[in-house]
Amino acid sequence: MTQQSSDAFDRAHFPFRHLGPRPVGADSGEAPSGEVATMLAELGYGSLDALIDAAVPDSIRTDRPLDLPAARTESEVLADLRAIAAKNVVKTQMIGLGYYGTITPPVVRRNVLESPAWYTAYTPYQPEISQGRLEALLNFQTVVLDLTGLEVANASLLDEATAVAEAVALMWRAAKGGAGVVALDAELFPQTIAVTRARTESVGLPVVVVDLSEGLTAGLAAAGVADQQLIGVVLQQSGASGVVRDLRPLVAEVKEQGGLVTVAADLLALTLLVSPGELGADVAVGSAQRFGVPLFYGGPHAAFMAVRKGLERSLPGRLVGVSVDADGDQAYRLALQTREQHIRREKATSNICTAQALLAIVASMYAVYHGPAGLKEIAERVHSRAVALADGLRSAGVEVRHDVFFDTVSAVVPGRAAALVAAAADAGINVYNPDADHVQIACDETTTPEHVLTLVEVFADGRDVTFVGGGSVLPQELLRSTGYLTHPVFHRHRSETAMLRYLRSLSDKDLALDRTMIPLGSCTMKLNATAEMEAISWPEFADMHPFVPAEQALGYAELIEGLQEQLTEITGYAGVSVQPNAGSQGEFAGLLAIRDYHRSRGEHGRDVCLIPASAHGTNAASAALAGMRVVVVATSGAGEVDLGDLRAKLEQHGSQVAAIMITYPSTHGVYEEHVREVCDLVHEAGGQVYIDGANLNALVGLARPGEFGGDVSHLNLHKTFCIPHGGGGPGVGPVAVAEHLVPFLPGNPLTGEGASPVSAAPFGSAGILPISYAYVALMGPDGLEAATKTAVLAANYLASRLTDHFPVLYTGEAGLVAHECILDLRGITAQTGVTAEDVAKRLMDYGFHAPTLSFPVAGTLMVEPTESEDLAELDRFVAAMVAIKAEIDEVANGTWAIEDSPLRGAPHTAASVVSDAWSKPYSREVAAYPLATLRTGKYWPPVRRIDGARGDRNLVCSCPPIESYS
Secondary structure, three states: OOHHHHOOOOOOOOHHHHOOOOOOOOOOOOOOOHHHHHHHHHHOOOOHHHHHHHHOOHHHEOOOOOOOOOOOOHHHHHHHHHHHHOOEOOOEEOOEOOEOOOOOOHHHHHHHHOOHHHHOOOOOOOHHHOHHHHHHHHHHHHHHHHHHOOOEEOOOEOOHHHHHHHHHHHHHHHHOOOOOEEEEEOOOOHHHHHHHHHHHHHOOOOEEEEOOOOOHHHHHHHOOOOOOOEEEEEEEOEOOOOEEOOOHHHHHHHHHOOOEEEEEOOOOHHHOEOOHHHHOOOEEEEEOOOOOOOOHHHOOOOEEEEEOOOOHHHOOOOOEEEEEEOOOOEEEEEOOHHHOHHHHHHHOOOOOOOOOHHHHHHHHHHHHHHHHHHHHHHHHHHHHHHHHHHHHHHHOOOEEOOOOEOOEEEEEOOOOHHHHHHHHHHOOEEOEEEEOOEEEEEOOOOOOHHHHHHHHHHHHOOOOOOOOOOOOOOOHHHEOOOOOOOOHHHOOOOOHHHHHHHHHHHHHOOOOOOOOOOOEOOOOOOOOOHHHHHHHHOHHHHOOOOOOOHHHEHHHHHHHHHHHHHHHHHHOOOEEEOOOOOHHHHHHHHHHHHHHHHHHOOOOOOOEEEEEOOOOHHHHHHHHHOOOEEEEEOEOOOOOEOHHHHHHHHHHHHHHEEEEEEEOOOOOOOOOOOHHHHHHHHHHOOOEEEEEEOOHHHOOOOEOOOOOOOOEEEEOOOOOOOOOOOOOOOOOOOEEEOHHHHHHOEOOOOOOOOEOOOOOOOOOOHHHHHHHHHHHHHHHHHHHHHHHHHHHHHHHHHHHHHOOOOOEOOOOOOOOOOOOEEEEOHHHHHHHOOOHHHHHHHHHHOOOOOOEEOOOOOOEEEEOOOOOOOHHHHHHHHHHHHHHHHHHHHHHOOOOOHHHOHHHHOOOOHHHHHOOOOOOOOOHHHHHOOOHHHHOOOOOOOOOOEOHHHHHHOOOOOOOOHHHHO
């Protein structure tokens, strides 16, 4: 694409809106030079193409343009998506298997799920400006803890199947080594069993599926493992077949054998059933999907995990805790952060980075909206519908398999299952046949008496049926006797006015992309356009069960196949799977493909994964979970892979090398000149090359990983392809592979077809794929390439403007960076004591979210402006950083001691500034309005700097009474 064409997007085309810097002549009122020209002049380049030619090595440049349809207008793309959506046949979904119809309260849908204040927020690593979403996630944890009856819960996991797999790994860690086996209840959902088997097999953790209907001892004996040490058992409280059992005898048997117990539970059912904690469980897992989160054809949905005291240090995922700020006021933060992957790498608890924060927040607000009484009323109605259905089936002469159930009725219909499922579908209702002799029907919040009657008539096959139904079949000993959701937050917001104001009050506490640039290196917080977001709430996409017959999901098939083809073209690979529902899971899927490929060739000994010291921490964690041994390769002073050390490691490990994982451009923010040589060396040793796609937004249209040496990459649709971060999820991490790895892409977890599945649903978080589909269609090939070039321009502009104040740590041979740059504060810290964290907190007073703090190099800030920020916003950030450097100089000059400086005092709340007790050596104006421009639209952080260590020492992860922290 030429410079002329990149400047020629007219207002009818979406790239004109997506790209921040205005090109020449974009608006008549702008200066003749245009913003792009101004930025290029700062860098000394006459054109954008000249800058790109200097920054991007010739050795990786593609020789063919993107073969994609031309950009279309927003109206055209939305019309196209309407036509695609119309090909999905939406029926009443009563398939169950962990996915249920639910009603998202409109006030929650519009003001959380569809609100940029919530969906454009970043993971709350900077807690002072994340108090709203942290409180919402603490509500989620409280819901989970109260209903499961355990003591510590996390802030969501990816889906129920992977949560069970994480629980199995947790039980093995708690067992602290030794041989043994984990038993999986045969009543677990089939997709859960498939995913758990795949994940545990990769690291050699033995699991066995056990029929527990005759008790633990008999089940273990029948499975042939009665003589093995029992590490633990995973039980499904409301079984896949619908059965609800008294689990106490099973739990007691497990405890007698020294094992741990995980219970997979249904949050709605737990409003009626005795909690896992009361049953004696050590761990509880499950999905919060039916708490107001649409079906979304399988995701995104927030899973959960709760554990008893003593296991919290092994808990995977994010954990919100309660601490205090510098004034002693209660404040929330992410706790136990030593578990983070970039610190512990291959020794991390799991490879999960972000999870499903936005969906956990929706689920928490569903609980806030309904309160405990409302939730119980919904559960009783669901159960009553199921009882009515069972009574109706019996009256029609159909045997019902279980006498005790919550929401799922299993009908015994020898040889007739397929015909009855088809007849029900013809009547507008999807049900499930696990085999030829049974049909399962799951009732949910949306089930009506008419649905029940329709299904009874289908099974009656014309016979007259008279039944009343309703009531409960749950025996007294299985009913819950303990309270839940007693905290005032679940009782205060009954009116919509109160609920609306509560949601607004929380979002007002946070800094999200709707307020300010979020210049986070490696995280790509760019525009998530409204047009891209519109389709996800359409019923044709939102109300689809992941296991509907293929002929009912032709729209989704077209969308998914189309997006996969687009990603294949963009990356230069041969095949793509969208099943991984996070970047970390895409890494895992790619490594499993590599492992399975080597095994298919008889090379079982290839288990070494080479990982540069600068790599994302999830790389090492994913490699460990895939059963590989991590060997670290040094990085050079220029930020590249050290070729000498790479050669040495290849010579040392030789035929054991399975793969190398590299990020390109590197995590240090540069285009490595020698990446092809790295790939060639690994290939010569018989290994595969995994190119982490976290920074693909610096390659699209310019280079293809599949062309310059990659065998496999995962892509972050929540970065490069505009799915928003949602405060810590959802994400999608498709895995793209070369031709020889296509047979090893993730398979179907329900049917067992294909290779190892990594997610519960065949297409992962399919419900948000319309966002990326729309982005690619709106941008077209020229727009996608322009986005990459503009991102590189913006990063280099900031690097140039700031390097005299904060040295840029790594640059390429031309003195340029890629799409992000690392500002080195280590010299400043050594001279003045001012840390990178001090700068990050002070930026909050200037109305900015901090860049990435101390990653990949401690004591630095990694800045990524993205292509979506215009020159005014870039200059506003520069002004803030320059002003902060002047404050650092005041510390260096002795004007302020570091402990008494606005840098260490930051962030400053409104309450602290107006306090009568002001005793700082700097003025209130310096604290609150260090730049005159802040007097308009000032953002006030809701709390001051938070005591992280105290929060870890005094871990509280559910809603505490305020007086507890006085």
